[in-house]
Amino acid sequence: MNRTTLSLIAGVTALAAVTGFAALSAPDTPGGADATAKAAAQLPVERTSLLCPAPSTSDLAETSYTSFTPVTKGTGSGGKAELQASAKGKAEKPVLTPKEPGKPVTGDSSGSDAPALVGTADGRFAPGWTVQETTEVAAGTGRGLQGVNCTAPDTSFWFPGASTAADRTDYVHLTNPDDSAAVVDVELYGKDGTLQSPVGEGITVQPHSSEPVLLSTLTDEEQTNLTVHVNVRSGRVGASVQALDDKLGGDWLAASTDPSGGLVLPGIPKDATSVRLVAFTPGDEDADLKVRLASPSGLITPAGHETVHVKGGMTTAVDLGDVTRGEAGSLVLTPTDRSVPVVAALRVVRGKGDKQETAFIPATRPVGTRATSADNSAKGSTLSLTAPGRAATVKVTASAGSEGGTPASKTYTIKAGTTQDIEPPAPGGLKGTYALTVESVSGGPVYGARTLAADESGVPAFTVQTLPDDRGTVAVPEADEDLSVLQK
16 A cells, blocks of 8 residues: 555545544534534444553552453453553562453552553453552551552653652652653653753653652752653653652552643542642643632632632642531632633642541543442442532442442432532442442533542541543544545
8 A cells, every 4th residue: 555545544534533523513513524424433442551550669568459341332242451560570460361341350469569560451341441559558658548540551641749848759650561662751840830850851661661750869859749741752651650758648649631721629538637739730821710619518619719820830739728628529620711721639638647648639531421440349438429510410330349249320410519429339249349330321521539448557548539531432433435445
């Protein structure tokens, strides 16, 4: 096939994609798009990759992995999923091989030498594939409960809420799933703007390997609140930040959703004793944001924190205190006037004195069609849902247990402008852990988060994972004409 034919195919494909989107956006428009392409169909994705960072450097670490794929219509009966150690992993590596969609599979590791994991799924295992990595650390820096959803590879990640303060040990973990090396820049932005860091430029991540980069080695400046940007020059990586505190425990900081004028940060625990908002705008323009809390009774404005001003290219932090005051809550940020793209995350603390524990909540995408959360148990799981605009109805399904049990579903209505903490349905006859799927039924967009909690010698250990759309389906326009002639 020559280059001209390839270009022609690419052009026709792009045209079909554009007109398919137009048909979806304006279905009542007569003619027009229908002349070149039919309405796009939502089809299951055929292949998915997930990357799990190395869980801990502590010899006391106990890590569990839970893999789950929801049952998706239209996938057929073929396919498989595998999760295995990266090339630099040692022999005693955990490997998960799910047997069927709809049932979680678990594995575990212990100690400081558990490697990063690289996973692929195709066929019926690909749509909505989710892997949760949960680690318990009994003592030392970062003690408590740490959890992270394994991430899909990408080329850009934003992490507001990192730190190079003396009591913090923060790593950005970079994992390369591909056969060629990836080249990555790690950019740091503090309260006064860019932190010059030539050491962070052009970091090479070898094929099928993972590199933990200690942020304090990239700059001499101690910054309590940092925004980290992982920018991939070539290739692609998975990225997560591990934020460990000498006194306040620690957790994984997942990437914020893409820069946007308005953001939702769902699932602040009702007993949070301290909440800090960290925000950053990548451009030169300043952003002014209205701050509201979606509570069980509606949207309220935190006293003394009606708005936040974010200077262009600088990290801004605002301590909101015990903003939830014993009730479920989610933070809703909207532009006061002109919309300027922003990224944001919350650092949340539970407990008091020397019995405190930390977790992070990044701004996230809505639940959309379906979102999935793995590694739930009979006790200690809280599902938090918020509808910042219109009221919405969602269906929540608990999967079969990893060791036995039957699925169960329940429908919930979330009132406009509110957050509800719900006790999720549990599988009948549950044995082991189970997964939750949240599906939008009607109404406005819903945002969600799942909290895992445990008592660790009097410390209220916890970790929070947001529930963005699992992107298990993709819109595929159906062209009217047979384009097979172009392949000859």
